[in-house]
Amino acid sequence: MSDCCSVSHKEKISTEIKCPTCDQEGKQVELLTIRAMTRRDFTHYSELIPGFLCLNPDDSTVYYFSNLDFTVNQDNVVTDIGFKTNAKTKTICYCFRHTKQDIIDDYLKNGKSNIEIDVRQKVKDKLCTCEVSNPKGKCCLGDIRTVIKEEVVHD
C-alpha cells in the first residue's frame, strides 16, 4: 500500500472502455478495490478482468467491466459513493470518514485545512486503507484539495 497515496498520482482515465449505462469514460480500478466495495461475490473472477469506476455523478452505475455483461450500481456497494449526485453522505475521505461538508466547515473555521494536514500525516504514518476503503481505490488528498478549491477558495 506504500505508493497508493502518492499525491502526484494521475487519474487513469480509460478512453476505450466507456460506461455501458451512460456512455462516458470511466477510471480503471483494481479488482481488490471492487471486491472490497461490493456485495457481489467476485472471488471466481480473474484479476485480469479490467474493472472501471463510472465517474458520472448522475449515473447510478458504480462499477462496470470490459468483458462482463453486468454492472454494479449504488445498491450493491457497501458504502456511499460520495461524488454521485444522489449519495446520502458526501464522503470524500473514506479512511477517516470526512465528508465534503466537514472539509468545507473545517477550512472556513480555521482558515486552512486541518483535515488535509491530518490526513497527510496519517498517510505518512501508513494508516490509510484507500485501496479497500475508497471506491476509487486511491488516496483522497487530491479530492480534499479539489473540494477546497471549488467550494472555498475558488481559485
Ligand SMILES: [Zn+2]
Ligand atoms: Zn456511467
